[in-house]
Amino acid sequence: MSAGLAALLDDVAVLARAAAASIDDVGLAAAKAGSKAAGVVIDDAAVTPQYVRGLAASRELPIIKRIALGSLRNKFLIILPVILVLSQFLPVLLTPLLMLGGAYLCYEGAEKVWAKIAHHDAHGEAAERQPDEKTLVSGAIRTDLILSAEIMVISLNEVADESFVARLTILVIVAIAMTVLVYGAVGLIVKMDDVGLRLSQLPGAAVARFGRGLVKAMPRVLAVLTIVGTAAMLWVGGHILLVGADELGLHAVYEAVHHLEEAAHDATGALGGVVGWLVNTLASAIVGLIVGALIVALMSVTFHRAKSTDKAEHTDAGTEQEPAAATETPTVADPKA
Known part of the structure; x- marks a missing residue:
């Protein structure tokens, strides 16, 4: 009986060690997958603070909390089910879907650049108006959907050889960790002026x-982050399109950028890694700006025509009503009365 109990305990110990090793493997895989998406995490952290600019200090953290919850919904209710199903049954669709998201990021970034160039005179009036919180949160969550999809797909690519359960577990860990990291950093950034005010007292x-000094510096920091966030949209969007096009067999532009990166790397010695990365980033941002500008132009023409048509219909409707109004006989007082 004691021998049987000892054997049972040995089996339990073996299972426990196997489980511990499995947990360690999942943790290492999650860390590896998350590290590959670090660039997108930085972009997400740079993009988000612009959505709370102009809000009262008391509304900043509640808005960030709403965006963070929306980010978790994006990951768990939309992105995670879709990419797991596609990776299991239709992996060929992952790249085109990701490229659509990249094109949307390019559009958003180019639209912000165009608005800055074309409407700089009206910017002051827009800044004076109290932002609509619902609109801000909706816009932030839409942008987060694309950035989160990029994070999750990059992470999925790193664990594609794992079992379905392991992939699910790793992606859940990545989703929670990245959300906490991004929006924790955003909350810290936007509240640094309050920290500075407390320190000054x-x-x-x-x-x-x-x-x-911290209080004085934070408006400038947030302004810089707005610029960085716009640049990040173009960079990430352009990079998604470059890599996606290469995976779909359209190699020309990707290879041209890759050759530029290698040339810059080889020509700058010890700084080659940094310079090569900067060249790749700049090229991706230029691609993103070009694609985004084309989409902005297309959308502008489309909506301009739609508005012109609506205006014409409204004018015609008003013209049709004028004769009817003219046929009405005005009431004139009887002079005999």
Whole structure:
């Protein structure tokens, strides 16, 4: 009896070690998959703060919380089921879908650039108006959907050889970790001015001076992040399109960018890695800007025609009503009365 119990305990110990090793493997795979998506995480953290610019300080964290919850819904209710099903049954559709998302990012980035160029005079009036929180949150969640899809697909590619259960577990870990990381960082960024204000009220000249400097610096930091966020949309969107086109057999543009990156890498010695990455990033952003500008132009023409048609119909309807109004006989007082 004791021998049987000992054998049972040995079996349990073996299973426990196997389970622990499996957990370690999942953790390592999740860390590896998440690290590959680090660039998109940085972009997401740079893009999001622009959505709370102009809001009252008391509304910043609640808005970020709503965006974060929307991000989790994006990941768990839309992205995760779709990419797992597609990876299992129709993996060929993952790249085209991701490219559509990349094109949308290019459009958003190019639209912001065009708005800055064409409507800079009206920007001050727009800044004075209180932003519509519902619109801000909806826009942020739409953008997050694309960036989150990029994070999840990159992560999926890193664990494509794992079993379905392992893939699911790893992607759930990545989804939660990335959401906490991104929106935790965003919350910290947008509340740094409040931290500076609190520090400026503490005793100690050095601490107070640092707090005042932080308060003065944060508007500039947020302005820079807005620019970085727009550039990130173009970079990520362009990079998605470049890689996706290469995977679909359209190699020319991707190979041209790759050759430029290699040439820059070889020509700059010890700094080759950084310079090569910058060249690739700049080329991706240019591609994103070109594609985004084409989409903006197409959308502008389409909506301009739609608005012109609506305006013409409205004018015609008004013209048709005028004769009827003219036939009405005005009431004139009887002079005999």
